[in-house]
Amino acid sequence: MSQTILVTGANRGIGHAIALRLARDGFDLALHCRQRRDDIEQLAQQIARLGRQVRVLQFDVADRAACRAALEADVAAHGACYGVVCNAGIAADAAFPAMTDAEWDGVLRTNLDGFYNVLHPLVMPMVQRRQPGRIVTVASVSGLIGNRGQVNYSAAKAGIIGATKALALELAKRRITVNCVAPGLIDTEMLPQEVRDEALKQVPARRLGTPDEVAAAVAFLMREDAGYITRQVISVNGGLA
Ligand code: NDP
Numbered sequence: 001m002s003q004t005i006l007v008t009g010a011n012r013g014i015g016h017a018i019a020l021r022l023a024r025d026g027f028d029l030a031l032h033c034r035q036r037r038d039d040i041e042q043l044a045q046q047i048a049r050l051g052r053q054v055r056v057l058q059f060d061v062a063d064r065a066a067c068r069a070a071l072e073a074d075v076a077a078h079g080a081c082y083g084v085v086c087n088a089g090i091a092a093d094a095a096f097p098a099m100t101d102a103e104w105d106g107v108l109r110t111n112l113d114g115f116y117n118v119l120h121p122l123v124m125p126m127v128q129r130r131q132p133g134r135i136v137t138v139a140s141v142s143g144l145i146g147n148r149g150q151v152n153y154s155a156a157k158a159g160i161i162g163a164t165k166a167l168a169l170e171l172a173k174r175r176i177t178v179n180c181v182a183p184g185l186i187d188t189e190m191l192p193q194e195v196r197d198e199a200l201k202q203v204p205a206r207r208l209g210t211p212d213e214v215a216a217a218v219a220f221l222m223r224e225d226a227g228y229i230t231r232q233v234i235s236v237n238g239g240l241a
Helices: 011-022 039-051 064-078 102-128 141-145 149-172 193-200 211-222
Strands: 004-007 028-033 056-058 082-086 133-138 176-183 233-236
Touching: 004 011, 011 028, 011 039, 011 082, 011 211, 028 039, 039 056, 056 064, 056 149, 064 102, 082 102, 102 133, 102 141, 102 149, 102 176, 133 211, 141 149, 141 176, 141 233, 149 176, 211 233
Parallel strands: 004 028, 004 082, 028 056, 082 133, 133 176, 176 233
Antiparallel strands: none
């Protein structure tokens, strides 16, 4: 039976690396993007050349109705996925007193509501599939230890960690594992150039992580023989926390 994994935010950064790694590991892919269709089409072609089935879904993870419509239609057309990677996310950093309502709301809606918006339409079909399944969320070191200037982001990512652990309890008997990968400082567009040098001083490994290194942790959790690993947070952070 083909094993399909949905990766949100697959058009660039960590999500792009996760999708490519999972395709190389032999999974079929449902690639999600919000925009940047050229990027996602190129990735889809690359994955197809690897001999994997691939399809593209487009919606805003902060838009509950759009998520439900797109994901219910996908399940109706293709059946439930083996795995889901909730990777799409944003940061909008500001010192707390200067934080705007839009920065607070945007980060919570995309990251934390995104967990609910994407997984709620998918979990019951995964259970009804009566097969092992895998859910991996992407949080952050900020959600584990907090980070100055990221009260919104730390709250959202800590929320994702709590939600991941709770959902793991609900799905464990169904052979669906639910785990979290918590990256540290990873070399993508999300990490502003101006904070990199200062931030690196805090990293014991003294370098940024690569998207491929995060993808490797996700790929490990997706393996069929990782079925006894659930409700865990795997940090990929060069020793930062
Ligand atoms: P990027 O900014 O490079 O990519 C973010 C991805 O999320 C893009 O594909 C983006 O799509 C998508 N996305 C953002 N908002 C939405 C939305 N409302 N609806 C749909 N898609 C959306 O970031 P990274 O690759 O670095 O981050 C990936 C994940 O890793 C995020 O959850 C992030 O919080 C987390 N992370 C990253 C760290 C880092 O240092 N880079 C550290 C810790 C965690 P679009 O192109 O349309 O904007």
